[in-house]
């Protein structure tokens with residue numbers, strides 16, 4: 306398949322330097338978008354075509370567009386960081402590109418070549434480079450590639466037309482006041498994904514399914530939901546938007562990928578970073594009863610969640626039906642903080658990138 310090139314049709318009216326600086330002074334997360342977006346079309350028989358970088362603008366969709374009815378949609382999330390020398394780099398974009406292809410296969414959508422995925426991200430970051438926050442803090446430019454079924458018509462089937470887009474949003478530090486542990490509600494009656502379902506695909510439906518459980522967690526006074534396996538309601542899977550790690554002294558364990566867990570890029574990177582730092586790092590099964598017991602007997606020394614948005618988030622209070630406990634005294638643990646700093650240093654370009662994870666632009 307030929308790779309479409311991306312034609313640059315930049316905006317004649319981008320935001321002024323002053324307007325952009327005002328946004329970058331306090332970007333929050335997902336509230337502001339850069340001046341441009343990339344779009345690439347796919348139609349049956351023709352494949353990928355019409356790659357363009359155009360001004361950021363609303364989409365016009367027929368009310369019968371298939372994605373609006375049958376949710377044939379996938380997305381990704383990755384970050385571009387400013388490096389100490391002023392250049393910009395994204396973190397392991399080829400992993401996100403490969404996961405995007407895996408999500409496409411699960412949802413019956415065409416696969417965008419990984420090199421085109423990266424080219425589209427590069428085109429947008431290159432054009433909107435001034436939107437990448439300065440080096441120094443944890444700020445970044447968050448990239449959101451996604452694809453929707455654009456065929457018009459009702460009837461459940463894979464669409465014969467798709468639109469791939471990349472948009473970008475400046476992201477402030479996740480913890481502006483210093484790293485703070487999250488509280489977790491372990492849901493024993495709602496599940497996020499089932500064996501044979503689409504839990505390992507990054508598709509909007511999984512997040513729609515998580516909203517009620519998230520509201521229930523909030524009602525219990527918790528920040529996040531932890532999901533268990535659907536069959537036995539025993540084995541810890543992940544949070545609504547982050548993977549989990551359990552720290553047993555010098556050994557860290559993350560739940561084995563079973564098909565119902567999203568394969569996080571951060572999760573994967575931490576297996577390597579942890580080994581580089583001399584920890585034992587492995588995949589395994591951890592039950593919620595074991596979590597509670599090992600926390601109480603002190604062998605489970607820390608628990609943390611990980612994902613692109615926060616990199617690493619310590620877990621503090623844990624609640625389940627009939628029980629509540631404080632992990633690590635409710636304070637960020639030493640291993641958690643060490644791993645967080647090590648990965649962030651690679652991402653921000655202040656530590657050696659010995660695994661070749663950073664993709665520098667230009």
Ligand SMILES: Cc1ncc(COP(=O)(O)O)c(C=O)c1O
Pocket residue numbers: 382543544545546547548567568569570571572611612613614
């Ligand atoms: C359900 C879920 N699990 C885990 C993750 C962490 O994945 P990553 O490290 O690739 O951001 C995310 C975020 O992308 C997610 O939405």
